[in-house]
Amino acid sequence: MYITDLHNHTIFSYDGSDTPDAIIENAINCGVSVIGITDHQFTIGENLPTYYEYIQHCKIKYADKIRVLCGLEIGTRPAPPEALPKATSRFDYVLFESLDDARAMDLYEFLEWRRLFTCKVGLAHTDIFKLGERYVLDMIRLMRDNDIFWELNTSGNYPYYYDFLTNEKKQRAVRDGGICVSVGSDTHSLAEYRKKQIRAANELLQRLGIPMP
Numbered sequence: 609m610y611i612t613d614l615h616n617h618t619i620f621s622y623d624g625s626d627t628p629d630a631i632i633e634n635a636i637n638c639g640v641s642v643i644g645i646t647d648h649q650f651t652i653g654e655n656l657p658t659y660y661e662y663i664q665h666c667k668i669k670y671a672d673k674i675r676v677l678c679g680l681e682i683g684t685r686p687a688p689p690e691a692l693p694k695a696t697s698r699f700d701y702v703l704f705e706s707l708d709d710a711r712a713m714d715l716y717e718f719l720e721w722r723r724l725f726t727c728k729v730g731l732a733h734t735d736i737f738k739l740g741e742r743y744v745l746d747m748i749r750l751m752r753d754n755d756i757f758w759e760l761n762t763s764g765n766y767p768y769y770y771d772f773l774t775n776e777k778k779q780r781a782v783r784d785g786g787i788c789v790s791v792g793s794d795t796h797s798l799a800e801y802r803k804k805q806i807r808a809a810n811e812l813l814q815r816l817g818i819p820m821p
């Protein structure tokens with residue numbers, strides 16, 4: 609089975625406790641095919657080139673066992689540094705986090721930011737249905753038109769994940785809307801790695817025929 613996990617934190621994040629190597633090796637042992645490292649932009653700060661180079665090194669080191677992707681998680685308050693879109697142009701993707709949070713950046717401001725990035729852009733742990741209600745718009749269509757993927761966050765901290773597992777109406781809306789959906793464990797410590805949930809989320813998306821980014 610093809611298993612992806614595109615949301616993981618390492619010691620490059622203030623709240624990550626494992627090295628990228630440990631995260632990747634655990635993923636290999638769990639049968640994951642694609643692992644994405646997505647440390648917090650605000651913790652990495654000036655060290656972005658070092659981070660990027662280290663993940664590139666991991667890509668090569670583990671190339672025969674797993675596909676490693678270099679991502680970055682971006683908080684929206686305070687707004688990201690102006691130079692970030694250019695600085696991440698060689699990254700595989702970036703994740704904007706928690707756009708449904710009351711303190712987050714406005715949706716339209718986010719769309720302006722999104723257009724500045726040339727790598728893939730996703731929305732991490734965001735309830736897009738709730739956001740669509742708040743702005744009274746079809747969030748799935750907006751994401752498709754702006755080439756933004758959605759993350760199904762399996763950490764257990766976000767109710768929208770549990771809802772999506774069983775809500776056939778929402779599953780159909782996402783599938784018919786034609787957006788890509790990633791699976792993210794949002795791991796901060798390997799002690800809490802939720803292998804079963806990651807597998808189940810990948811299985812669900814594949815069964816529904818929802819493409820991954």
Ligand SMILES: [Zn+2]
Nearest residue numbers: 615617681794
């Ligand atoms: Zn995260």
